[in-house]
Every structure is written in structure tokens, then in C-alpha cells.
Amino acid sequence: MKLLQFKQNGKVRLGIKVDEGIIDVAAASEAWELNAPVSLEELIHGGAEWFAALEKVIAAAADKRGRPYVLDDLDIIYAPAVTSPQKIICVGLNYRKHAEETKSDIPTSPILFNKFANALSAHGDSIQLPHTSNEVDYEAELAIVMGKTAKNVDEAAALDYVFGYCCANDLSARNLQRRTSQWMLGKTCDGFAPLGPYIVTADEVGDPDKLSISCSVNGEQKQSSNTADMIFSCKSIISYISQHMTLVPGDIILTGTPEGVVVGKPKDQRVYLRDGDVVSVQIEKLGELVVTMVSSH
Template sequence: MKLATFKQGSEYHLGIHMEHGLLDVGAAAAAAGVHAPLSVREAAEGGEQAVDMLRRLQAEYGGNPQFVIGEEQAALAPVIPDPGKIICIGLNYLKHAEETHSPIPKYPILFNKFNNALAAHGEDVALPRSSRKVDYEAELAIIIGRTAKYVSEDDALDYVFGYCASNDLSARDLQGRSVQWLAGKSCDGFAPVGPYVVTKDEVGDPNKLAISCTVNGEVRQQSNTSDMIFDCKQIISYISQCMTLSPGDIILTGTPEGVVLGYPKEQQVYLQPGDVVTVEIEKLGALTNRIVAESSER
């Protein structure tokens, strides 16, 4: 099942992606007179019972145009607009570590982003005026579905709700000012996620997925999640030894080779206004954002 979040006015709504549009879950649940999750977070918290209810509504109302919104008319939002945590993993693909001449980490490198960094599929992302070196990073995102603390690697994927595509946009000049990467990673709009959360039953092994990034249609990154140094179950288990993971938390799992930072300096061309960046991951769809200049009014 593919779940999306869309906005009508100032309100967020849960949608189920289908070939002909998004099923408005709230409207379908009201018509059926049943309680159903009204956000991706609620669906994650509700577990299999919540997913079963969504499948029931999809079967009963998915063919009724009264409850379906065309995706071209829906204003998509970040798949989870209010995660409790956005945790990121650095230098987690072998070839990416090699291209940046970085030592192979002995443990997952953790850093974080905040909710201000979230952006939706199709949303413009503004280049901050404080940076001249904004880079793309195609990444697989994990959406946590159960409270996780001190979980084993063997059990770790049981705590996943689903997966989506993400882009860990990075201001390299800000990032390089100190050993802490936060300044270059947490700019507004620097964590596009979407367009959908795909439930884990439709994904299978998350470490066997093709992943790519294009800029203006030119392939910049093309790899597979099998190149991760620490795979998804290792990442979840490790983070859970450090902190409690909660339903709706987002984990960005690192990027493969091909980022601008990995090019020789004379060949580095960072993102410019007008660039269109697309991250595509097998089974999860394509996440596209246009890069724009930051407004002088901000």
C-alpha cells in the first residue's frame, strides 16, 4: 500500500495512492461510519489493524470518484509532516566513502535534521543565501512503526512501518565549518521525503533496491542499497541502543556515490536556481523538487 499526505487549506489529509488518484481516507471513513487512521503517523501507530482498515476502505471506495482526488489536483505534503525525530546516517555507502576519501566508519555516523527541513514531492526548495555549495543526496528513508528500544538486528525490521525516497540536501560550505554537520544539513527544505510511504510488505528486502538521482534529467547517482556499509536492520538496532525510536520517526540511511562533493574540485558544479532534482528508488517511486533562489523577503 502506498500512502500519501495532502493538504486542503491548512489541514493535512491521508490519501491512498491508486492509479487514478488519491483516495481521501477521511471522507471514505466518514461515509463508512468507521474509525480509521487519518495520518501516516496514526497508521504507523495502529499497526496491522490500521493497515487492514485502510485496505478495506480502498477496496470499498477506491473505485468511487466521489472519494478520489486527482494527483494533479492534490497538494502533496511531506509524507509525515510532524515526525518526532529525523535521524540521518552519514558515509553509509562504501563507494561514497571512497569517493570522498573518508575512512570507513566503525559505527553508524548519526546526525539529525529538524521539521523545518521537510519538503514535499513537487515543492520548490530555496537555496539559502548563506551557501554557494548545495549538494543532492539520494537516500532511502525508513519510517518507524513501533516503539523500538534495545532491539536486536534480527528483529529490527519488525519495527518498520514502511519506506520512501528522500533527498538529504547538504550545504557543503556550511557543513565543512566544523566537525558537526548540523549547519549544512538543517536548512529549510533540505529533507524532501515522498511522494509516498510504501508499506514494508510491498518492499521486501530494503537492501536490494536500485537507487538513483538525476539533475535536469542527467544521471548523477546510480547504485543499489546493497552497497550500504550498515544495512537497515543494523541501523535501526544501533540507533535503538542510543535512543528510543517512536512510530512516525524518519531515518535517512545515507547516500551512494555521485554527489558533487565527490568530484574533483575543478569539476564540482553545485545546484543552481532552476535545477530539477529527482530521486528514484525501486518500488518507492520518484521524488522531484525544483531548486529556486531564496526570496529576498525572507
């Protein structure tokens, strides 16, 4: 199932992406008098019962009388795929070729840092370039959305705790990232964690460690790889984090970026993101996440 959030009259609503468009879950549920979750948070915490309810919503919306509740993709304003996570945890240098291009040692344990909710943004958003940086870089990433509380989880069972996966862009202000040994300042500027366009549930994705991943800027491909190049797999990342802190439903894990980022190029070839640049992240089975960078001046 492909799930998303969109904005309408100042409120965030739950949607389901189907071939015909976007189902407005609340509107369809009300019309057909169905008891279904009306928010992503409610769904994530509700389990299998709520998924069964959404299947009924999909069936009702597919009926010819349900068509008014199927919206066109172009008619909606997307919200971040997850709007209120307790934690946003990121993994640095997790692709072998990316570590090599930045001349970094191959990590022996996951390098963890964080972003905050102020960094969340959505498919279709315009993201302001911070006035404190002219070195903003793109990073296509696979995001894990947790669906169950996970503490001290074994690798073998780790993926059972996943709700779904989505595209992410770990936007990074490199000059701020380098300022100290802590990367946080360069990673959590406003809007620097686009997520979307939707979450694909774990059952539809299958193996998250075998997905093609790419990034383009203004239509020119900059990154092209596969999650198979990750040093630490999704299950090992979840297990590792859960040994140190409890993961809860709705938490987001960004799993690292492949080679091809600006900072990996020779200094005389680095062209950082500028006003008007359109950045697209594409991941197999997960769709395309597009944002536009805009000047702060």
C-alpha cells in the same frame, strides 16, 4: 500499501495511492460511514486494526459510486510523507563507493547526525537555496519510517519495527557542513529534508537492502547505485541506534547516499545546485521524489 499526505484547505489529509489515483481517506470514510484513521500519525500508532479499516476504504473507493473520492495525482498538493517526527536521524558515509569518492575512511560504526522538522519538505515543493551557501548538494537516500517503539533491538528483529520506506533527499550545504567538525549546520536548512512522494509499507518493499537508487538533476543522471552497497544495512542501523536512544513510531532514519554527489568530484568539475534546478530521487518500489531549487534573492 502506498500512503501519503496532501494539503487541502490548509489541513493535511491522509491519502492512499492506488492505480486509479489518490484516495482521500477522510472523504471516502465519511461517505461510506467507515471508521478509519484520518492521519498518518493515527495510522502508525493504530496497528493492524487500522490497516484493515483502510482495506475497506480501498474497496469502497474502487466501487463506481466511490470514484468522486479518488483524486488525480496532478490535482493534489503533497505534504511531507511524515509531518511530525520526534526524531530525524541521518547516517553519513554509509555507501562504500561514496566513502571512496570523498577519500574518507570506511566507517567502523555508523556516523550519525540529525535534521529537524524545519527541514521537512514534500514532493513537488520549491526549496529555497540558503543565502549563506552557493554549495548546495543533492543526496538520494532511502528513508526508514519507524512503526514501533524500539529499544535495545537485536538486528535479527530490527526490520519488524519498521512501518515503511520512502524516498528522501539529504540536501547539504557543503560550505556550512565543513565549517566545523559538526555537520548539522549544513544539513538542516529550511526544506533540506524532502520526503515522499509516499511511504510504501514494509510488507510491500521486502528486503530494503536490495533496491536500486538514483538521482538526476534536470533530467541528467548524477547518482546510480543500489542499497546493497550500504556499509551498514537497514537492520544494523536500527539496532545500533536503538542501543543508544529509543526509537518511536514516526521517527525517520535517512540511511546515507551513494556515490555521484557534487562534492565527490574534482574541484574544477563541481557544479552545485542552482536556481531552477529540478532534482529527482528515484528508488525501486518507492516512486520518484521531485523538488525544484529556487533562489533566495
